[in-house]
Amino acid sequence: MSDHRINHEPAFLLASTPWRESSLWLEMYSRRYGRVALLARSARKRMSELRGILVPFVPISASWYGTQELKTLHRAEWLGGWQQPQGRALFSGLYINEIMLKMTAREDPQPELFDKLSATLQTVCTENNHIAALRRFEWTMLTLLGHAPDLHHDQDGLPVRADKQYWLMPQDALRPYSPNDTPPPQGITVGGDVLIQLRDGEFADGFALQQSLKITRLLLDFHLPDGITSRQVLQQLQQFQTA
Template sequence: MPAQTHRINHEPAFLLTAKPWRESSLWLEMFSRRYGRVALLARSARTRQSELRGVLVPFVPVSASWYGSQELKTLHRAEWLGGWRQPQGRSLFSGLYANELVYKLTAREDPHPALYDALHTLMRVVAEEPNHVAALRRFEWALLTELGFAPDLQNDEHGQPVTAGQTYWLRPEHAPLPLAQAGGLPQHEAQGVAVDGSTLIQLRNGIFDNGESLQQTLKLTRMLLDFRLPEGIKSRQVLQQMQAFQTA
């Protein structure tokens, strides 16, 4: 192995995507705690005798070791760290949704340890708890905040503290605007969402005390994510199509 080749050993990581590569290998996109999203080539991973079969699965953390100095590196070893079962049913779509967000919004080899920890927490909740709506909202906000896409919820557009008694207008790349000072709802309603100050405070603290706050948070995070991903989020679209089919 060349002296300049970098080698990483026993790095906690989640598998985001995998696709066939040539005859028997896999091209992996993994999200690691200390090195961010990395592209790894798992040689012969699709053969029947491969030790990687059954280890390279999404939604559970693995210990990954790799080497290489190019963008596409070679996976040397992967070990299952255990922890929880694979999500089932609708929980499966929540896991796919989180993986898609991380895959599409992060840059390769840009470390975000806090985001890795948030993904780890979410995947455990998704696998173990049937009601994980609040956990999804917390993860979305952690992702938006860590990547610099979330507005400041501490102060409004005029530098005043966000308060529970106000209603605010939220738009991408803007601080909250008090609707009372804006003279009512802005004309271009599709460009933002109205959110209670109490919801913004709950979102900032990561603790929700009612369904209305969760619903407002969903509208807010969906608007901010759609602004960053105008092409759409495939896992969300598939789930919506399945729900429409079931109710037809």
């Protein structure tokens, strides 16, 4: 762990929790230091300059110090960039923050993941149609964290073909599909064309996006058995609206 002051580090706020009488416990994802826990002293006081700065979904410049797991926030500045998400986009932003919080380890730097997080949040906050960006983000995160299967080759080392079907499982290599197969536990069948599109981040149509969602959901649910709260809340809201 660093024993010196960190200054002006680009970061995003993933979550904040009240701490004692007037402070906040922050979980932030920074570009050079990964996910860090920071104590923002007196941040909940009415006159605190941090009240309008410590908001999610937009980039923040954070400075902190400390040698323990919970460090002390010294200064934070809003870097601007884009507006806060509204409506369905708000749930997407909450979903991204939740899976980042649950899937990443503390102080495990992943600069490429930070850059992807920044680009995805910007898309979510500024574009009405951001479903493809969510699928690309999920796949990038799973890949960088080592939880994504190889979509270039199957278990026999053969290239994935667009005209073939495959079994995809959370912890095993892709297996070519056969009608006589016994379905593996926690496995789904997916077309090679969809696997290639997800791998490359370029989706031809809504069907490919829907199938890609099945893949990323299978993998995330396997690694997050307690569920994803933001997804559950959105599903409940949708059921209420259609009831």
